[in-house]
Amino acid sequence: MTAPASTQTVDLVARFPDSVTADTRPGFSGFIVKKENLVEVATAIRDEFGFDLLSSVTGVDYLAENMMEVVYHVHRTTGGPGLVFKTQVERVDPVEVPSLYSVWVGADFQEREAWDLLGIKFTGHPDLRRILMWEGFEGHPLRKDYKEGFFEEETKPFKSRWPDGHHNYVEFKNPYRDNLIFPEGFDPDNYTPKNEDDLYFSLERSSMKKAEGDLNTDHIVVNMGPHHPSTHGVLRVAVELNGETITSLKPVMGYLHRNHEKIGERNTYLQIMPYTDRLDYFNSMANNFGYAIAVEKLMNIPVAERAEYIRVIMAELSRIQNHFIFIGMLINDLGSMYTPSLYAFEERELILDIFEAVSGARMMCNYFRFGGVVRDIPADVLQKIKDLVFDRLPAKIDEMERFLNENEVLVGRLKGVHVLNAEEAIRHSVTGPVLRAAGVPYDLRRADPYSVYDRFDFDVAVRHNGDMYDNYLIRFDEMRQSLRILEQALKQIPEGPINSQKPQYQVRVPAGESYGRIESPKGELAYYLVSNGKPNPYRYHVRAPSFINLTAVETMCKGVKIADFVALLAMFDIVMGEVDR
């Protein structure tokens, strides 16, 4: 078992005998911290034990035990396994847990999400508003006693869909004939919607001191999005401007919140796989990878040797096409509409051809299975991959660099515009290329190797200035390293079966928890799963890198010009499917 390894490195119980106990439930690991001592213990974990990166915060609603649990995963940016600690509170409203915002700022959005979806109130959080749903929404959807408008049965597959050979429309089970729930006796005519005062109050309205005889000036609030060509989807940002300079800013998300986790908790383990495709829709292969690893950890099964190589090949191809598009889109945002992205999409189409050949779909591959992959790579496709990797892609990456790197406008816009320094990035739980461009060589493929990455010879791409130009260049570095991995993987790939298990629709998953994480092109992508031994996961949580990276956007963008803000946002390479889930 890989799970308990995380507890061996650190003995929290010896350090805090009064407030910490080990989690002894079968299949679970980590420590349970008393809620009263949470901040104290967390500070010690950060300062004494060196776990400086808060990876994930999430809650689990144990309805039967009448208990709410908040689960924290922390890691060291120097590498190695992580640490899990939890705090448990009685499930009586208001469920209150002290906020860890003061210890790790990266807890900011994740705690807001837990408040929004699970109704856990984090005391001491500076700005605890709903984050994915709108203010005024009734209920906390991820609680186990929350039923949606189109609720059918507790778990899939639904038996009620085809009673006696007739199909049932779920619409007819809802009194409103729609996906709606209203509180009892609700009167829409006399309802006044909540306006967004909370959001605007949360912007730090800096008071303008005016000297005698000065012009009467004021800051203005500008809303960017959700329909805005440069926000990479449906992100909305409320910005307070002093002239052209941003004085305060708040991202507003949830415009693509499609209830991934709630739907996931009703699906069987395998049924979730195609849903993960739609998280970060540029990299369905990477999403599959992380989820497969999380479930395999829970099931404690090996992965077929050939499948491991196929997985690595697919994940790295995915990274290359993602970074190509990043560069195209970045330059789009800088004002050169479309031409560079045409070059980027040209390469992407070739990689998508490979995905289509192996999985049957261009974007939503649904290719991984527990213990392996679903289909083998045909020989001609393998040859195509080799042609790409050994021949075409290196040349095309060089070409792209030749076109762009010295471009005066690009250099002028990017060079010297500060993104994040290492300390800020770690504090805000930023991972992925942005963290590495700030000089922290934290790449999970090296820091905590998964799959067969420990067999390959490659460098972790690092740049040290932390400005936008470095953030841009590091994508080229990463593409080159991916090509190195691909070259080795293509040479080493063995023959053999592609799945260690029999193909099956329903997998048996023992009770317990697991945290599977991979280095996705956007950062650390992790899945937290709690199983109670049934065919459906009890809790399914996605630690989405795009979402958590956005925590830093506020710090990062204060004091920059609004035109730079558009490019800074592009640096994070966010995908709204992953941000909102």
Add this chain to the structure above:
Amino acid sequence: MEEHKEENKYEGLNLPNYNIPEDIQNVVSITTIDRLYNWGRRWSVWPLMFGLACCAIEMIAAQTARYDMARFGMEVMRPTPRQADMMLVSGTVTKKMLPSIIRLYNQMPEPKYVVAMGACASSGGPFKEGYNVVAGIDKFLPVDVYIPGCPPTPQALIAGMMKLQEKIDKQSIKKVRWYEKGKNDSNYVPMPILGPDLIDVRRNAEYKEAAAKKEGAA
């Protein structure tokens, strides 16, 4: 027009069955106002630059070199609804996003078309049961073309666009709803409100009744 021609594809600007001498075919056209008008519109459908989710990526892919939607006069993506003719609802419509979509639609000048791209926009798709998902944009907007797929491939998208062109061909200025007299904006959709759940103000009475019934039952 004969029946098979109804089904048949677009035949150009000229009306069929008129013989124009070959030497003046470049300069003379015999056509109707409708045909001329539709001919102009079908080759210049400007989409609203508006992406919601995964489908938006395939929409971009359809614009790029390999698929090249510019062949159909649809490459001019307009970020502002004021200059757009067609709204491509490319992705999952969530309740939180819906008011913005309705506002954009109301801001578009007529004639305007709505294309539901992909399973989510057509019916809610895989996310239909979700608490924040609207099960199909057609509950609010009049959809002209549905494109199946999750996401539809660029080829499927282009096929859908061609269907829209066929639809445009068959319209007549006399009959289309936006030139009807005596009606104020027949296309206007009232803005839904985000309350405890999504409130479609056109259905307020129904909601009230259902909520009261529920109370009685309980």
